[in-house]
Amino acid sequence: MTDGDRGSASGSARRVIVQAEDGQRIDNFLLRELKGLPRSRIYRLLRKGEVRVNGRRVKPTHRLAAGDEVRIPPVRGLGPERSAADAVIGAGVLDAVARAVIHEDERLLVLNKPAGLPVHGGSGLAYGAIEALRRLRPGLELGLAHRLDRDTSGCLLVAKSRPMLLELHRALREQTVGKRYRLIVFGTWRRRTRTVRLPLARYLTPSGERRVRVTADGKPSRTDFAVLEVGSGATLLEARLHTGRTHQIRVHASATGHPVVGDQKYSTPEQQRAAEALGIHRLCLHAEELVLELDGRRRRFEAPLPADFVAAWQRFAVTPPPAPP
Secondary structure, eight states: OBOOOOOOTTOOOEEEEOOTTTTOBHHHHHHHHTTTOOHHHHHHHHHTTOSEETTBOOOTTOBOOTTOEEEEOOOTTSOGGGOSTTOOOOHHHHHHHHHTEEEEOSSEEEEEEOTTOOSSOBTTBOOOHHHHHHHHSTTOOOEESSOOOTTOEEEEEEESSHHHHHHHHHHHHTTOSEEEEEEEEESOOOSSEEEEOOOEEEEEOTTSOEEEEEOTTSBOOOEEEEEEEEOSSEEEEEEEESSOOTTHHHHHHHHTTOOBTTOTTTSOHHHHHHHHHTTOOSOOEEEEEEEEEETTEEEEEEOOOOHHHHHHHHTTOOOOOOOOO
16 A cells, blocks of 8 residues: 545545555445445545546456555445544554664665554554654655565565556566465475465455365465474474465465464464463564565575564474484
8 A cells, every 4th residue: 555645634545556456346446445335435536537547547357466556435324433544543553664664775764563463554453563664764665565464473575666567467467476484384294395276266255354275176285394393282384476366375284284383374273272372472473584685686585583483483493312422
């Protein structure tokens, strides 16, 4: 998202850069961004041209593409809690985000996003990492290049201009960005390396929660896993993404019989209770490294493992016996 132009007295318009919603209809996109607004009002906004995609009016059936800019007008009746731009962000959150910046230059900012912090506000969340960064860097046109799950920590690319944002989107779309993750899964992963190619599709639960499942008509997806260390009841893995589907690593790991420790969506209730009994209260998935070509040279960004991730692995790590005297 980028901050919008000034609107009427009721608030400001927002400009949202489309990312993971590539291919989604604009009416469904707006239903999520303007949660609680009736569908009839969504259609009225589109019909009156108050919503624009790349500066143009569109029909409700218009499908979005990654990199599209959607102008969302201020809407009365949603309440201040729905406006990420106007949300009150506590000093503690701002300080945590400021300390999480691991790289910054004139075009790009890289954040080691804390687990539990969404990348942006919306869908009932007052604010996210990008809103906090905009408070810390006022006057800059900051835009998210990609997403991380709310409960995943690690490398998050933030462009400092629209041209940089489009360049990053193109690199991600062409799959020229290397992504390496660290994760802890339940059980003993018996192969040193394993490539998982299972098609994935998103769906909504009866309660309206977004989930992902393996299905024959899903989108092609590939994750390469490698064992780093085997512990007592769990395995420390490295994962490299070749596609960027929603919840890809989590679903691929679960489909092999080894859900990510701390996963409240794709692990069993027994596994969830086991993690809580060990004092693990986070999803043990961390985006450790991003590698990409920028300005004709290879750039590598690495986010150190958070202390709570390290502590979680220590619950499972097998301590070697002391050396004989």
